[in-house]
Structures are given as C-alpha cells and as structure tokens.
Amino acid sequence: MSIESASHSNDRAGNLGVTVTPEDDFAQWYQDIVQKAQLAENGPVRGTMVVRPYAWRIWELMQGFLDEMFKETGHENAYFPLLIPQSYITREADHIEGFAPELWTVTQGGGKDLEEPAVIRPTSETVIGEMMSKWIQTHRDLPLLLNQWANVMRWERRPRLFLRTSEFNWQEGHTAHVDKADAMEETLRMLDVYETFAVRDMAVPVVKGEKTPSERFPGAENTYTIEGMMRDGKALQSGTSHYLGTKFAEAFDITYQSRENQRELCHTTSWGVSTRLIGAVIMAHGDAKGLVLPPRIASHQVVFVPVMAHKAPEVADEADRLAKELKAAGVRAHVDHRDQKPGFKFNDWELKGVPLRIEIGPRDLEAGVVTIAQRLGHDDEQGNPIKDAVPTGELVAHVTDRLVAYHDFLLQRALDFREANTKQVDNWDDFVAQVKTGWASVLYDGTEETEQKIKEATSATPRCIPSDFPAEDGACFVTGAPSAFGKRVIFGRSY
Amino acid sequence: MSIESASHSNDRAGNLGVTVTPEDDFAQWYQDIVQKAQLAENGPVRGTMVVRPYAWRIWELMQGFLDEMFKETGHENAYFPLLIPQSYITREADHIEGFAPELWTVTQGGGKDLEEPAVIRPTSETVIGEMMSKWIQTHRDLPLLLNQWANVMRWERRPRLFLRTSEFNWQEGHTAHVDKADAMEETLRMLDVYETFAVRDMAVPVVKGEKTPSERFPGAENTYTIEGMMRDGKALQSGTSHYLGTKFAEAFDITYQSRENQRELCHTTSWGVSTRLIGAVIMAHGDAKGLVLPPRIASHQVVFVPVMAHKAPEVADEADRLAKELKAAGVRAHVDHRDQKPGFKFNDWELKGVPLRIEIGPRDLEAGVVTIAQRLGHDDEQGNPIKDAVPTGELVAHVTDRLVAYHDFLLQRALDFREANTKQVDNWDDFVAQVKTGWASVLYDGTEETEQKIKEATSATPRCIPSDFPAEDGACFVTGAPSAFGKRVIFGRSY
Numbered sequence: 001m002s003i004e005s006a007s008h009s010n011d012r013a014g015n016l017g018v019t020v021t022p023e024d025d026f027a028q029w030y031q032d033i034v035q036k037a038q039l040a041e042n043g044p045v046r047g048t049m050v051v052r053p054y055a056w057r058i059w060e061l062m063q064g065f066l067d068e069m070f071k072e073t074g075h076e077n078a079y080f081p082l083l084i085p086q087s088y089i090t091r092e093a094d095h096i097e098g099f100a101p102e103l104w105t106v107t108q109g110g111g112k113d114l115e116e117p118a119v120i121r122p123t124s125e126t127v128i129g130e131m132m133s134k135w136i137q138t139h140r141d142l143p144l145l146l147n148q149w150a151n152v153m154r155w156e157r158r159p160r161l162f163l164r165t166s167e168f169n170w171q172e173g174h175t176a177h178v179d180k181a182d183a184m185e186e187t188l189r190m191l192d193v194y195e196t197f198a199v200r201d202m203a204v205p206v207v208k209g210e211k212t213p214s215e216r217f218p219g220a221e222n223t224y225t226i227e228g229m230m231r232d233g234k235a236l237q238s239g240t241s242h243y244l245g246t247k248f249a250e251a252f253d254i255t256y257q258s259r260e261n262q263r264e265l266c267h268t269t270s271w272g273v274s275t276r277l278i279g280a281v282i283m284a285h286g287d288a289k290g291l292v293l294p295p296r297i298a299s300h301q302v303v304f305v306p307v308m309a310h311k312a313p314e315v316a317d318e319a320d321r322l323a324k325e326l327k328a329a330g331v332r333a334h335v336d337h338r339d340q341k342p343g344f345k346f347n348d349w350e351l352k353g354v355p356l357r358i359e360i361g362p363r364d365l366e367a368g369v370v371t372i373a374q375r376l377g378h379d380d381e382q383g384n385p386i387k388d389a390v391p392t393g394e395l396v397a398h399v400t401d402r403l404v405a406y407h408d409f410l411l412q413r414a415l416d417f418r419e420a421n422t423k424q425v426d427n428w429d430d431f432v433a434q435v436k437t438g439w440a441s442v443l444y445d446g447t448e449e450t451e452q453k454i455k456e457a458t459s460a461t462p463r464c465i466p467s468d469f470p471a472e473d474g475a476c477f478v479t480g481a482p483s484a485f486g487k488r489v490i491f492g493r494s495y
Numbered sequence: 496m497s498i499e500s501a502s503h504s505n506d507r508a509g510n511l512g513v514t515v516t517p518e519d520d521f522a523q524w525y526q527d528i529v530q531k532a533q534l535a536e537n538g539p540v541r542g543t544m545v546v547r548p549y550a551w552r553i554w555e556l557m558q559g560f561l562d563e564m565f566k567e568t569g570h571e572n573a574y575f576p577l578l579i580p581q582s583y584i585t586r587e588a589d590h591i592e593g594f595a596p597e598l599w600t601v602t603q604g605g606g607k608d609l610e611e612p613a614v615i616r617p618t619s620e621t622v623i624g625e626m627m628s629k630w631i632q633t634h635r636d637l638p639l640l641l642n643q644w645a646n647v648m649r650w651e652r653r654p655r656l657f658l659r660t661s662e663f664n665w666q667e668g669h670t671a672h673v674d675k676a677d678a679m680e681e682t683l684r685m686l687d688v689y690e691t692f693a694v695r696d697m698a699v700p701v702v703k704g705e706k707t708p709s710e711r712f713p714g715a716e717n718t719y720t721i722e723g724m725m726r727d728g729k730a731l732q733s734g735t736s737h738y739l740g741t742k743f744a745e746a747f748d749i750t751y752q753s754r755e756n757q758r759e760l761c762h763t764t765s766w767g768v769s770t771r772l773i774g775a776v777i778m779a780h781g782d783a784k785g786l787v788l789p790p791r792i793a794s795h796q797v798v799f800v801p802v803m804a805h806k807a808p809e810v811a812d813e814a815d816r817l818a819k820e821l822k823a824a825g826v827r828a829h830v831d832h833r834d835q836k837p838g839f840k841f842n843d844w845e846l847k848g849v850p851l852r853i854e855i856g857p858r859d860l861e862a863g864v865v866t867i868a869q870r871l872g873h874d875d876e877q878g879n880p881i882k883d884a885v886p887t888g889e890l891v892a893h894v895t896d897r898l899v900a901y902h903d904f905l906l907q908r909a910l911d912f913r914e915a916n917t918k919q920v921d922n923w924d925d926f927v928a929q930v931k932t933g934w935a936s937v938l939y940d941g942t943e944e945t946e947q948k949i950k951e952a953t954s955a956t957p958r959c960i961p962s963d964f965p966a967e968d969g970a971c972f973v974t975g976a977p978s979a980f981g982k983r984v985i986f987g988r989s990y
Contacts, residue, residue, distance in 0.1 A: 041629075043576035043622070044583065045613045046604070050626055053571035053641070060572065076548035077555065081538035082577075082615075082646055082662050083599075088539065104578075105603040106615070109541070109661070110650030111596055118540045120577075120601070120615075127538070131545055134536075140834075146548070151577055151646065155605030166604070167577050339635075 017351060021288040026232040031161075033282055037291045037352045040161045047159035047166030054352065055162075055278055057299040059169065062277060063149065065201045065296070066171060069193045075145040075173060080127050082151070083118040088126040092251040095125065098218020102154040104166070120153040125219065125244070125270055128174045129252030136176060136266060138257040143186065144176040162279035163236075163495050170274035176254055176266040180245070183267035184222075187243040190271040191224045194239035202277065203294035203410040204228045204284045205418060206238060207490060209464030214448050217270075221245035227463045227490070229418040230283035233438040235463045235494040238280050241271035279495070284414055285376075291353030292376050294410050295403040300334040302326060302399055303354045304370075305345045307361035309337075315360050322360075322370065322395055329396045331403070350375060355406050356399060359387070368392055374402070377409045424488065426477050431491070435460040439492040441469075445476035446484025453478060460491045512846060516783040521727040526656075528777055532786045532847045535656045542654035542661030549847065550657075550773055552794040554664065557772060558644065560696045560791070561666065564688045570640040570668060575622050577646070578613040583621040587746040590620065593713020597649040599661070615648040620714065620739070620765055623669045624747030631671060631761060633752040638681065639671040657774035658731075658990050665769035671749055671761040675740070678762035679717075682738040685766040686719045689734035697772065698789035698905040699723045699779045700913060701733060702985060704959030709943050712765075716740035722958045722985070724913040725778035728933040730958045730989040733775050736766035774990070779909055780871075786848030787871050789905050790898040795829040797821060797894055798849045799865075800840045802856035804832075810855050817855075817865065817890055824891045826898070845870060850901050851894060854882070863887055869897070872904045919983065921972050926986070930955040934987040936964075940971035941979025948973060955986045 018032040034040050039055035042048070051059065067077070083106060090096045104120040107113060121127065128146065136144055153167045173190060177183040191208060198206045206226035216223040220242035227235045246265040248254065254266040285292035295301050304319040319335045326333035336345050342359065349357050359371040370392060373385040380386050390398045421438030425431045434440040435458050444450055444462075455461055469487045476483055513527040529535050534550035537543070546554065562572070578601060585591045599615040602608060616622065623641065631639055648662045668685060672678040686703060693701045701721035711718040715737035722730045741760040743749065749761040780787035790796050799814040814830045821828035831840050837854065844852055854866040865887060868880040875881050885893045916933030920926045929935040930953050939945055939957075950956055964982040971978050 041626075043578075044580050044625065045576060045578040046609075048576035048578060049574075050576065051574040053573045056573050057571070059574075076552070078548045078551050079546040079554075079664060081540060081543035081545065082648070083538075083540040083543060085539050101606055103604075103606070104601055106599055107602045108600040109598075110652070111598070114541075130539065131536075153577065157605070169574060 017347060018288065018290050022231055022286065029286075029288075030282060033286055033291055033351075034161050039278065039282075039291075042159075042161070043167075045166070047156045049161055049165040049167065051169075051275065054299055058278055058281070058293070058297050059275055061297045061299075062197075062201065063171075066193075066197055066273065067149075069197065070147050070171075070173065073145075073189060073193065075147045075175075077147050077149065079150070080121075080124050080131065080148055082121055084121050084124075084127045086117045086119055088130060089119055091126065092219050092247055094247070095219035095251075099123070099154070102156075104153045104155060121150070122152055122154045123270070123272075124148060124150070124152075124172055125174065125248050125268075126252070129248045129254055129268070132174075132176050132266070132268070133253045133255070136254060136256050139178055139259055142176060142178050142256055142266065143182060145173075145186075146175065147171055147173045160495075162282070163276055165275075168274050168276065170272050173269070173271040175269045176249070177268070178256070178258070178264070178266070180243075180267050183269050184243050187222070187224060187241045187269045187271070190269070191226065191239075191241040194226050194241070194271075194273060197273075198226055198228065198238060199411065201294070201296045202281055202284075203296075203407050203414060204238070204280055205411060205415045207464060207466050208468070209466040209490070211240075211464055212446065212451070212462045212485075212489065214451055215462060217242045219244060219247050221247070225464050227492075228280050228284055229414070229421060229439065229492075230280070230495070231286065231417065232283070233421050233436075233492070235439065235490075235492040236276070236280050236283065237463070237494065238277060239271070239273040242269060244268045244270060285410055286353070287376065290351035292410070293353035293355060295355045295407050298332065298353070298355055300349075300354050301331050301403055302333040302356045302358060303349045304333065304335040304358045304360060305342050305349070306335070306337070307342050307359055307364075312362040312365070315362060315365055318365055318392075319358075319360050322358075322392060325396055326399060329400060331396075331399055346373075355403060364389070370395060372398070372402075374406060377406070377413070422490070428477065431460075431477060432458055435492055439463065439490050441488045441490050442477050443472065443474040443483035443488055445479050445481040447479075450476060450478050454491065459493045461494060463490045463492050463494065465489050512842060513783065513785050517726055517781065524781075524783075525777060528781055528786055528846075529656045534773065534777075534786075537654075537656070538662075540661070542651045544656055544660040544662065546664075546770065549794055553773055553776070553788070553792050554770055556792045556794075557692075557696065558666075561688075561692055561768065562644075564692065565642050565666075565668065568640075568684060568688065570642045570670075572642050572644065574645070575616075575619050575626065575643055577616055579616050579619075579622045581612045581614055583625060584614055586621060587714050587742055589742070590714035590746075594618070594649070597651075599648045599650060616645070617647055617649045618765070618767075619643060619645070619647075619667055620669065620743050620763075621747070624743045624749055624763070627669075627671050627761070627763070628748045628750070631749060631751050634673055634754055637671060637673050637751060637761065638677060640668075640681075641670065642666055642668045655990075657777070658771055660770075663769050663771065665767050667765060667767045670764045671744075672763070673751070673753070673759070673761070675738075675762050678764050679738050682717070682719060682736045682764045682766070685764070686721065686734075686736040689721050689736070689766075689768060692768075693721055693723065693733060694906065696789070696791045697776055697779075698791075698902050698909060699733070699775055700906060700910045702959060702961050703963070704961040704985070706735075706959055707941065707946070707957045707980075707984065709946055710957060712737045714739060714742050716742070720959050723775050723779055724909070724916060724934065724987075725775070725990070726781065726912065727778070728916050728931075728987070730934065730985075730987040731771070731775045731778065732958070732989065733772060734766070734768040737764060739763045739765060778990075780905055781848070782871065785846035787905070788848035788850060790850045790902050793827065793848070793850055795844075795849050796826050796898055797828040797851045797853060798844045799828065799830040799853045799855060800837050800844070801830070801832070802837050802854055807857040807860070810857060810860055813860055813887075814853075814855050817853075817887060820891055821894060824895060826891075826894055841868075850898060859884070865890060867893070867897075869901060872901070872908070917985070923972065926955075926972060927953055930987055934958065934985050936983045936985050937972050938967065938969045938978035938983055940974050940976040942974075945971060945973050949986065954988045956989060958985045958987050958989065960984050
C-alpha cells in the first residue's frame with residue numbers, strides 16, 4: 001500500500017512525528033500534521049494543493065454522508081462547466097464586486113486567443129442561473145433542487161493547505177423556488193443538514209446562525225453559517241447557506257409562469273461545504289501526537305499491528321482473519337504488514353489519528369485475546385494509553401460499541417472546550433482578553449464601523465448571530481448605542 | 496422532482512420524442528436523444544457541456560462500479576491540481592507534441608498576469624509525475640497505485656456532447672512500478688477491469704486489444720483499448736490503458752533505490768475512462784423510441800405509473816408501497832406522481848430508457864396484480880410491448896430476476912449485432928463495402944502509409960489488434976507486402 005510505504009520513507013528521512021505542540025505554535029503544528037500525516041502538499045501553481053490518498057479518503061467519506069442527505073432531501077446532482085464567460089460573472093453587481101479580485105482567467109484555447117476570455121468558476125451561481133432560466137418554465141418545474149460536486153478556483157494571497165487554497169473541491173447546491181418562504185425554508189434546511197453532518201460525522205459541535213450584513217456572500221440577501229471552534233480558540237466557518245432573493249433571477253431571467261398565469265421571478269438559494277472541512281477536523285481534534293480522526297470519517301477505523309510476526313507468522317494470519325470479520329461488520333479495518341518495528345507503527349498510526357490500534361502477538365494468540373489501545377481519552381496517569389485485552393470472540397461487538405463511544409467522547413471534548421472558551425462579555429477590556437483565546441458573545445450596534453474598529457484592534461470579526469440565542473437588547477459594548485439584531489452576536493478570530 | 500417537471504415543460508413545448516430513426520439519420524437521432532431525454536446540453540464556452548441530472552446519475556452509478564474495482568485492485572484515490580505549469584507539460588517530447596494543439600491556457604490570476612502561464616490539465620501524467628518523484632524513494636514505495644476522478648480540458652474543433660467535449664469528466668489511473676513486467680501486468684489488469692465493467696455493467700461487448708503505433712497515447716510505449724460497436728456500425732474507443740515505459744520517469748526523475756542499492760527508473764502506466772461512456776450507452780443500445788438503459792446503470796430501473804389516480808388515490812398509495820418494497824430489495828424504483836396522462840408518461844419513460852414500466856390501476860388493485868412492460872425485447876407481432884400481469888406478492892422476485900434477464904438480453908443483442916457487422920476481408924473492394932456499415936478484420940502491412948491511404952479512401956482507421964485473435968500471417972490486402980503484428984487487425988470508422 002502506498003500510504004504505508006511512503007510513511008516508511010519518511011521514517012528513513014528521520015522526520016516522523018510532529019515537532020511542536022499545538023500550545024507552543026499552533027500554525028507550525030498544523031503544518032507538521034498536514035505534511036507528516038501525508039494529508040496534502042503544495043501544487044506547483046501558486047496556492048494549489050495536492051490532496052494525498054489518506055486525506056482524500058476522508059473527503060470521500062464526507063462526500064458519502066453529505067450526498068446521501070442531499071438526495072434524501074430531494075436534490076439531484078448535475079455537472080456544469082468549469083469555464084464561465086467573463087460577461088456572465090459581471091451580470092450581478094454585488095457578485096462581481098466580491099469575486100473580481102479572486103478570478104483566474106483563461107485567454108487562450110487551442111493555441112489561439114479566445115474571442116471572449118473565460119474565468120474558471122469561483123462558484124457557479126451565474127452559469128447555473130443561465131441554465132435555470134432555460135429549464136424553468138412554469139410553477140410545476142419548481143422547486144428545482146440541484147447540487148454539484150466540483151473544483152473551483154479563487155486567487156488566494158495567503159494560501160494555507162485545506163483552509164485557503166487557490167483551487168479547492170466542494171459541493172455547491174443551487175435551488176430555485178416559487179417564493180421567499182419556500183426558498184428560505186430550503187436555505188435553513190440545508191444549514192440543518194450541515195449541522196447534522198458536523199456533529200454526527202465530524203464530531204465537531206457547531207454554532208449555527210446568520211452572518212451579519214458585512215459577512216454575507218456576494219449577491220446574497222441572507223447568509224447563514226455553521227462555525228466550529230478550533231483548539232486554538234479560533235473559529236472556522238465550516239459551511240454556508242445563502243438566500244439569494246431574486247437577485248440572480250433578475251440577472252439571469254429565471255422566471256416561471258404562476259398558477260395565476262403571471263410571469264414571476266424565482267427565489268434562489270445556494271449552499272456549500274468544501275475540503276476545508278478536513279482542516280476543521282485537524283484543528284478541532286488534533287493533539288501533540290498528531291491527527292485525531294473521528295471514527296465515522298476515519299480512513300481506517302481500526303489498524304492491526306501484528307507483533308513478532310517475523311518469528312510467528314500465525315499472528316499476521318490471525319490479524320487478517322479478525323480484520324476480515326470486522327470488515328464484514330462494516331468496520332474499516334486495516335492490517336499493517338510492513339516490515340517495521342511495532343513501535344514505529346504505533347507512532348505512525350497515532351500520528352495519522354487512527355481511532356483504535358489493535359496489537360496481536362504470540363502471547364495474545366495463545367490467550368485468545370487482542371490488545372486494544374484508543375487514540376485519545378483512555379490513558380493512565382502518565383498519559384499513556386491503557387491497553388485492554390479483549391477476547392477475540394467479542395472483538396466485533398467491542399469495536400463497534402467502542403467506535404460509537406469514542407465518537408461521543410470526541411464530540412463532548414470539543415463541546416467542553418468550546419464552552420470553556422466562550423464567554424459573554426460586556427466591556428472592551430474583557431472583550432480584548434476573551435478573543436485572544438476564544439469567542440466573545442456580545443451586544444453591539446451592528447454597524448460596519450464598529451466591526452471595523454473591533455477587527456483592527458483585535459482581529460476578531462462577527463462569526464454569527466446564533467439561531468438559538470435568546471432575545472436580548474441593550475447597549476453596544478463599544479459605542480453604547482442600542483444593540484442590533486435583538487440578540488447577542490459571537491465574535492472571534494477566524495481562519 | 497426536477498427531472499419530471501422539466502420533461503413536463505418539454506411536452507408543453509410540443510417537442511417530446513425523437514424525430515428521426517437511427518437508420519434514417521444516426522447523428523440527428525443521437526442529438527435528439529441527448530436533448531429530449533434531458534441528458535446534456537452545450538455550455539456557454541465553446542465545446543463545454545452541461546450534464547443534466549438524469550445523465551449525471553448514470554455517471555455516478557458508473558463511478559461506483561469502477562471505483563469499487565479500482566479499490567479492490569489496490570488503488571487509492573487522490574487529487575492533483577487542475578492547473579499545470581506550462582514548463583511541465585513540455586518536458587516529455589511526444590506528450591507535448593500530441594497535446595499542444597489542445598491546450599487551454601490560463602494567463603491571469605487575481606487580476607494580474609501570471610509569471611508563468613499555466614495550462615488546464617488535458618491529462619495529469621506530468622503533475623503526477625512530479626509528485627511521484629518526491630514520494631518514491633525506495634523499492635518499498637512501489638508499486639504506487641493512484642487514481643483520480645477529475646475534469647480535464649482539451650480544445651475540440653468539432654465538439655459533440657459526451658463524445659468529444661472541450662471539458663469532460665473522467666478517471667485517470669497513474670501507477671509506478673519497479674520494472675516493465677510489473678507495469679505491463681498493471682496495464683493489462685486495468686484493461687481487464689474496463690472490459691469487465693463494459694460487459695457486466697453497461698451490457699456493451701467490447702473488443703480488447705492493442706492500438707497500432709500511430710494510434711498510441713502521446714508518450715506511451717504501448718496503448719491498449721476496449722472498442723465497442725455502436726448501432727451505426729462505427730467503433731467507440733471506450734477506455735484505454737497505457738504502458739508508458741520509462742519516458743515520464745526520465746522526464747520527471749521518478750526513480751527508486753533497488754534492493755541492490757542501485758538508483759533505477761520507475762516504469763509507469765496510466766489508464767482512463769470518461770463521460771464518453773454515456774455516449775457509448777446511448778449509441779450501443781438506443782432505438783427509434785429513444786434511450787435504452789442497461790439496468791445496472793439505469794437512473795431508475797423501474798418506474799410506476801399509477802392509472803386513474805385522480806379518481807382512485809389508493810392506486811398511488813399502492814404504487815408507493817410497492818416501490819418501497821423494491822427499494823428495500825435494492826431496486827432503484829420510482830413512482831411518477833405527475834399530473835399527466837398515463838400515455839404521456841409511458842412515452843416519456845420509454846424515451847428515457849427505463850428498463851421496466853409498471854402500470855397500476857383500480858382494476859389491477861382489485862385483482863392484486865400490477866402490469867409490467869419491458870422497454871425492449873418483449874413485444875408482440877405489431878412491435879408493441881407485451882404487458883404481463885404479475886401478482887404483487889411476487890413483484891420483488893419477478894423484478895429482480897427480470898432485470899438480470901434484461902441485462903443479458905441487451906448484451907446478447909449487442910453481441911449479435913457486432914458479429915453480424917464484423918467480417919474478415921482480404922481485398923480492397925470488400926473492405927470498402929464492409930467499413931461502410933461495420934468492422935473489417937484484415938491482414939495489413941502495419942505501415943502508417945497504408946493506414947493513411949485507407950483512412951483517406953474510407954475514413955476507417957485501425958481500431959485494435961485484438962488480444963484474442965489467433966496468430967495469422969499473410970499478405971497486406973492493400974499493398975501485398977507481408978502483414979504485420981502476426982494477426983488480423985480490426986478496422987472501422989470511429990467516433
């Protein structure tokens with residue numbers, strides 16, 4: 001297997017393992033994990049990314065869960081062109097204003113200059129809008145519920161693997177509806193789908209809410225978001241869902257004939273999540289030993305390490321047999337047959353964040369047990385993993401239960417961390433202190449001036465107006481003016 | 496559902512159905528099906544394609560089968576950048592000679608000219624070669640077995656939806672090996688995977704063999720292909736697998752340290768299939784009524800049409816209940832609840848090639864049966880589908896069996912057609928006559944001059960040197976010179 005052999009080379013180069021703790025230098029720690037767990041590396045063209053097999057498998061698992069939910073909620077996948085005529089992208093004023101600085105432009109094809117330059121899609125509202133205007137004739141054609149899995153490109157001044165890359169892979173949902181109520185219901189339904197996915201599959205608790213006007217998607221009437229807290233206390237915007245009103249319908253003539261035989265504008269939505277979610281997983285769960293993968297999206301959920309296999313080949317056979325049993329029960333099990341010392345393998349799979357590691361040696365074989373170690377949360381007082389002996393006959397049930405419990409543990413750990421690092425604050429000094437390491441929940445006047453002042457002083461920005469916050473009014477903690485939005489807003493530094 | 500509602504609009508526009516038979520005008524018939532079965536349409540930038548949901552679902556099903564086989568044969572998916580520096584693509588001489596006229600070039604990013612123009616990948620040997628050279632250190636890192644699902648772009652002078660589009664979606668496998676034997680084994684293994692897929696999932700019998708030198712992939716030592724016969728007697732190259740020798744290894748310095756501590760060049764392969772396979776399905780199975788989908792890749796395998804549902808709503812409920820039963824048994828069943836006459840729905844699903852259509856009306860309900868019609872191959876003397884009454888209690892077993900039998904029927908039909916339209920010929924006149932409507936199996940001298948002469952006179956080209964043809968030598972049917980390749984070669988016109 002290439003995953004294994006490549007890590008072997010790392011070992012020979014002597015650079016296995018993370019060099020710093022997340023507490024010491026979070027940015028360097030992140031970079032170490034991405035490189036040493038063989039998740040990704042820079043592509044040759046500025047800001048582009050090579051996603052290596054171990055990380056792409058995580059993305060495939062994410063895609064599977066999301067796609068299933070998209071289909072269950074009535075969406076169909078389609079595929080639209082990578083290249084968009086420059087004239088399309090300029091048709092909606094706010095949209096082009098937002099995206100103009102980020103465009104990659106194709107000027108030649110087949111050795112000749114194109115008549116009209118084309119841009120590589122930064123997002124597909126415009127080209128899909130053009131198609132919707134052809135496909136939608138009457139109210140019976142609505143709602144039109146589409147999704148696309150695709151690559152997009154946006155120029156990045158400060159690229160960072162997974163978090164901000166010039167090219168990234170994502171899904172973009174695009175839907176058209178008869179009216180605002182129906183479109184808004186869709187917008188919020190897909191936000192709920194994202195929340196479910198984050199919690200159920202990524203073990204990342206997210207705060208769900210609306211963006212303030214300054215943080216909206218270019219061309220949106222309302223933008224909703226899920227925000228996760230990373231282990232440095234910063235926020236990662238992990239998915240967004242936009243109610244686009246009739247802006248794109250006006251720009252692309254997306255209309256329908258109503259039951260009353262009137263021509264009406266459609267109300268459209270769009271929503272997306274991207275490979276940045278892999279960055280979320282790294283930063284929400286990782287520790288000084290490396291990556292920590294939640295079981296539902298772990299490339300391998302269980303890795304067997306046969307011990308003394310060179311002297312007792314039957315331990316390798318037993319590992320294969322048990323792995324097969326686990327696979328039949330739906331567990332992603334893998335046997336590490338590499339010609340390496342067990343200690344090397346333990347470190348390697350810790351670095352790669354595998355939930356459960358199972359050792360099996362000649363004595364285990366004799367006793368009819370295997371020895372299980374859990375990546376996180378089951379340690380002795382010295383911080384070393386407690387190893388449990390489990391009878392092989394009980395292995396499938398034990399592993400299945402334990403993966404569920406481990407997911408719950410990771411989710412609770414992330415939730416506890418977020419709660420410990422989120423505070424209501426009502427004055428400037430407390431705010432400044434709080435956003436150094438976490439999130440602040442504040443009443444403010446909702447103006448761009450105040451947001452700008454806060455950002456310049458602290459780098460913190462409004463993350464969202466949480467859906468489940470209670471109604472509350474008061475004075476802005478910066479200006480003293482009446483607070484906006486009728487509730488508190490979460491501020492934090494972000495990626 | 497958007498699929499349905501959009502076809503409804505077609506109806507209102509009065510353009511439902513195919514306007515010509517494949518016998519009368521195959522090209523127009525193909526275009527009609529692509530448009531009216533709502534498979535695809537032209538994108539705004541020259542030669543690009545919008546793949547609509549009904550066709551994208553077929554591609555998803557194809558991807559599922561292929562990806563499973565790729566994983567079973569030890570491959571891992573990864574993702575490499577869309578943009579390739581111009582300097583990479585020129586590094587292997589044959590490669591750039593072949594692809595130069597087809598490149599799309601990006602010259603600007605973020606509003607500024609790029610330091611070095613980048614090309615949109617026409618295929619990824621070069622950028623993957625660059626990464627392989629970093630990832631491979633020793634023989635223990637080999638074989639490196641990668642695959643990528645991605646979009647690529649190649650300038651097309653005469654674009655045709657699915658068959659030749661400027662942008663298309665495909666998978667590209669890229670592997671590196673210690674020596675020629677191992678790389679050649681891989682090349683042929685993946686050709687076998689493609690053959691299995693074509694026969695088992697697409698019901699398209701293919702001829703498997705090697706391309707003659709003039710038809711090789713730019714940069715390959717050997718190119719292998721699977722070729723399917725379309726219903727106009729032309730060939731469609733449906734998948735290719737290339738042994739690249741050490742050409743790319745030399746250009747990108749892909750080397751490894753051998754067991755004997757020598758630095759050696761890797762031997763690499765690449766192989767791919769694309770959305771052109773959807774074109775193969777249309778042209779290998781379709782008829783005057785429209786698309787004919789083989790069950791394993793059919794978006795819907797079974798569609799229920801409730802009859803008199805407006806007067807007897809219980810028929811719609813029964814259809815829902817039976818569809819649910821079928822779904823639980825793994826059958827892709829769909830209920831057409833549109834407010835349309837049954838006759839319209841029958842035509843619509845015939846046009847869309849659904850294998851089995853199930854009618855259920857009040858009298859069926861009373862008798863405890865449903866009425867099944869099969870898209871093709873079960874007709875009365877007038878050519879109308881024979882409708883079979885099947886007790887609802889036997890429906891799941893009946894449908895499951897029938898889908899398998901229907902697949903076998905389509906495969907045999909395609910095989911019979913191919914055999915009836917393939918002939919051994921040994922003189923020029925017979926050859927000219929044969930390639931007008933089918934394939935000719937010939938002995939020829941293997942020179943480019945002879946191929947050129949044949950092509951100019953007849954448009955036919957060598958499709959492949961079939962793997963399973965017996966050894967045979969003789970005189971070239973054109974020049975009388977000794978024949979090449981030690982066996983017959985298939986010639987035909989192609990897409």
